[in-house]
Amino acid sequence: MADVAVELVLRSTRVITPGGTRAASVAVAGGKITAVLAHDAEVPAGARLEDFGDDVLLPGLVDTHVHVNDPGRTEWEGFWTATRAAAAGGITTILDMPLNSLPPTTTVDHLRVKQEVARTKAHVDVGFWGGALPDNVKDLRPLHDAGVYGFKCFLSPSGVEEFPQLDQERLATSLAEITGFGGLLIVHAEDPHHLESAPQNPGPKYADFLASRPKDAENTAIQNLIDQARRLNARVHVLHLSSSDALPLIAAAKAEGVRITVESCPHFLTLTAEEVPDGATEFKCCPPIREAANQDLLWDALADGTIDCVVSDHSPSTADLKTGDFATAWGGISSLQLGLPAIWTEARRRGRTLEDVVRWMSAAPAALAGLGAKGAIEAGRDADFAVLAPDETFTVDPAELHHRNQVTAYAGKTLYGVVKSTWLRGTRIADHGTPTEPTGRLLERQN
DSSP: OOOOOOEEEEEEEEEEEEEEEEEEEEEETTTTEEEEEETTOOTTTOOEEEEESSEEEOOOOEEEEEEEOOOTTTOOOOOOHHHHHHHTTTTTEEEOOOSSSSSOOOOOOOOOOOOOHHHTTTTSSSEEEEEEOTHHHHHHHHHTTTTTOOOEEEESSOOOOOSSSOHHHHHHHHHHHHHHHTTTTEOOOOOOOHHHHSSSOSSOHHHHHHSSSSSHHHHEEEEEEEEHHHHHHHHHEEOSOGGGGGGHHHHHHHHHHHOOOEEEEEHHHHHHHGGGGGGOOOOOOOOOOOOOOHHHHHHHHHHHHHSSSOOBOOOOOOOOSSSOOOSSSOBBBTTTTHHHHHHHHHHTTTTOHHHHHHIIIIIIHHHHOOOOTSOOSSSSSSSOOOEEEEEEEEEGGGGOOOOSSOOOOTTOOEEEEEEEEEEEEEEEEEEEEEOSSSOBBBBOOOO
């Protein structure tokens, strides 16, 4: 560690690296990791030492599914509040979804508007997805060239009129265009015909809402997507998988060589339909939280690699939109700050390790988006870290969350895993839940 350029050394008895967990000292210079060395390696003259004892040093999490809603619906969320929540929760990079903001990220001009709004407010690094709409095929290549990480589409109504869905014909057209320039399509996969034919019984009963979003809607949409991806040799990603019945389809497609990846979310992996009280629409999301037996199969799929990553799908709204009627309430779960402890709490109960959690919530999302500088503690990567006390617990108090609206399905839950600090390119950006001034950068796809 004689390199005179080293400015900072972070030390822990438990550092999670691609090669496993070890006692180590991590050297940082110029915002990059320069070396991962022995725990007792000598600290260079002039370098600062941060010794975290037995707290775990893990790579900063990468959340590729965040609805920031800024500009246009900033009363729902915003770059200042969303990225503060991310920093407090151990997340160092987010990718912003193209809808729920006004304008949506469906043209280069709209992307520039969003970037300008985010530029001075980002506490973590921020990249952007583009949107694929029925009428913007001509805008896809320019957005790709402008640095978006891929394109999101809906196969069923999105919930906002300015972001219409793609039917199967337009899905094929958009996917062919995106595949032509080597891009990625990420898909909200629910089939509208199954949704339309499902029983619609408005009101406060969660069982009625669950019946209105059947597994068949996901299964059919995913099978159709697999068929399109196979035909075009396209690269596709299934967003927020909820239905365990789709897992055999996905596993078979992967085994066949179809270029498909899949994510699930903390709410599907830690909350169950059985525990949702009637009228508690803070639990509403689409697709929905399903039964405990379904959840067990999602965890099995994480373990065997059928599901690649876990990301938040943080989709907040103002409290007044969470009406007591599941049919009319806004569908979205706020969890950006809580994803790491929520997943770790359930993972440890199921005998999984923090190394697993890092793979699902940092390495795999970084790989999905092609964020080569993120997702691992190894030389050459950005010096992005979270420091976690994995055996400490806390009880979720919505008033202590940095989200703009303190509405959460996790209120009152006791979770394992206290984030002690978060670091972005070697700078501490949150300390015991309190973010510092914003130092995040706007990211653009590099390949």
